[in-house]
Amino acid sequence: MIANERITALLADYNDALNASSTEAVMKLYADDGVFMPPYSESAVGATAVRQAYDAVFNTIRLNVKFTIVEIIQLSPGWAFARTNSAGTTTEHSTGAVSHEGNQELFIFKQDDTGSWKIARYSFSPTSPPKQR
Numbered sequence: 001m002i003a004n005e006r007i008t009a010l011l012a013d014y015n016d017a018l019n020a021s022s023t024e025a026v027m028k029l030y031a032d033d034g035v036f037m038p039p040y041s042e043s044a045v046g047a048t049a050v051r052q053a054y055d056a057v058f059n060t061i062r063l064n065v066k067f068t069i070v071e072i073i074q075l076s077p078g079w080a081f082a083r084t085n086s087a088g089t090t091t092e093h094s095t096g097a098v099s100h101e102g103n104q105e106l107f108i109f110k111q112d113d114t115g116s117w118k119i120a121r122y123s124f125s126p127t128s129p130p131k132q133r
């Protein structure tokens with residue numbers, strides 16, 4: 001399916017943007033009315049709030065993660081859902097402490113007016129406690 005191929009490519013780009021700590025690259029992948037739902041904090045809704053949320057993440061930690069797609073489901077024309085697992089490490093800038101992470105990511109995607117897929121909503125849930133090295 002073409003939608004699955006485009007969403008798979010979008011997720012690969014998102015993974016690369018996270019590992020590069022690039023808010024600008026992440027923002028190109030989000031819809032203008034996107035929603036970032038990190039656990040244990042308030043939702044970031046809209047381009048400005050999502051940008052600030054990623055800036056805060058990247059100013060705190062460096063990510064080295066890899067996504068594995070579990071499923072992609074076409075919800076309706078122009079909308080899709082994806083569930084992924086990720087594993088890797090995070091490094092705290094302030095201390096250099098490295099944690100091993102395992103998370104489950106949930107994405108809702110929508111097509112924009114040009115037919116490009118964008119992230120409309122993103123959230124994650126830790127699947128294992130961080131392990132300090």
